[in-house]
Amino acid sequence: MRAGEIASRLREILGPKALRIETPTERRVFLTARAGDLEDVMRAVMGLAREARFMTISAVDEGLDVELLYHVDVRGTIITVRVKVPKEEMRVPDISRIAPAAEFIEREIRDLFGVEFAGLRPEKLYTPEGYEEKPLLKPREGPLPPQARPVAEALMGTGCATAISKTIMRRREKMGLPPTPPGACASPEATRELREMAEAINFAKRVGYDVKKGRLRYR
């Protein structure tokens, strides 16, 4: 099966669950999916042909997320399913019921990176019982250096790079000035607009800012 045919069939079966499908060559397909849709996606991939062969899973520590790449050979074309697992969650479904050979590598990734595969048998593969370190897991770190982190949070939180203290607000009032200047910090609509603008240029994703929680995903 050629990459183009596989891509069309996966688009048809998965619809919006296939977030992105790329076919850089005739024998290569990359499919990006959400971790929550992994079982459906793997069922669709393994169901493409009777000869579909699960190959392995690669785990890549990207700092804030661990990316898991599930590689499957379908009649000479390699399909790679990519899912990102946020380090705050570190949990994905176990696919060994769909591809039994995955159990071995899932246990290895759990031992070395700490990713939990929901439903996977609990025995360790490599590391001894009682040893809880995850030797290949790096600290949760994003691209911003420590000096820039408070600036990013303040900018996203209030639209200003520094924070105003209650003492200064009181002092301003005493001086006959409004407690806050007429900037975005005094207007929830303007602050929301700034956050939406930052989203529109992909800032939150690039630097690892959690818009819902209103803070960076790392300290």
Next chain:
Amino acid sequence: MVRYGLFLGCLIPFRYPSIELATRKALEILGADFSDVQGYSCCPEPVITRLMDRDLWLALSARNLALAEKQGIDRLFVLCNGCYETLFEAEEALKEPEEREKISSVLSRFGYKYEGKVELLHAVEALHRDFKAKIEESVKAPLKAKVAVHYGCHLFRSKPGEDIWSKPNMMRELLEALGAELVEYKLERLCCGFPSSNIDMEFSLKERLAPKLEAISATGADCVITTCPACISQFETGQMALRRYGMEFHVPVLHLMEVVAMCLGVKPEELGLEVHRSPVLEFVKRVYG
């Protein structure tokens, strides 16, 4: 009549409201038609933010410029060197068609259009160009003091072909018009150390601030006057921090707008100068009584 838009930035209203108040009072005395830029954000800060994410830096600064246009402002009156640097650089960047198209597509989603219609002026430029004559005839309480000028690095930001000393020279001329005696201390162009304090505090204090303060003290200057709130912060908190290394300085540090207001007759006690952490109150008592 030309309509000015006050661009306050963050540091001035959040740390040094005395500068904001002094500016409002001075512009009223000078008869300027001015208003605030409503809903402005951080300029954003020109060093860390620009390095952190250039797209965010440019989008937010373009929004600030577009806001001023939307509010019918003719000239931006920028009180902070850092804000001036950012808005200046953003204007230059937006002259590039590709950059402009990219940022315009973001701005348009939020109902803004950047057309480059607002004239960007540092407070020094605006005062010198549009109000110097009025200042000269309106001085009620001259600045009878020996003044060391700290321009701040971003005041040297200039357009292609413009003399980089044009704004620093304007600042000197304004201070002379106020009656100040300016002293030369040879390290005028040395950075105060504020940006490097983010990386290495000891270096910024010992290798940047201390040599300046030593040179200034040796001239017998009564105060330092600057136009940058970040430099004021570095000079003031830095003098306290240098005591840790056995170095004692007691140099008052003020913003140009504060002395302009006082020279135009605003009483020092009306300005809330207690926000300063250097001996500013003693200095103004000595000069203005």
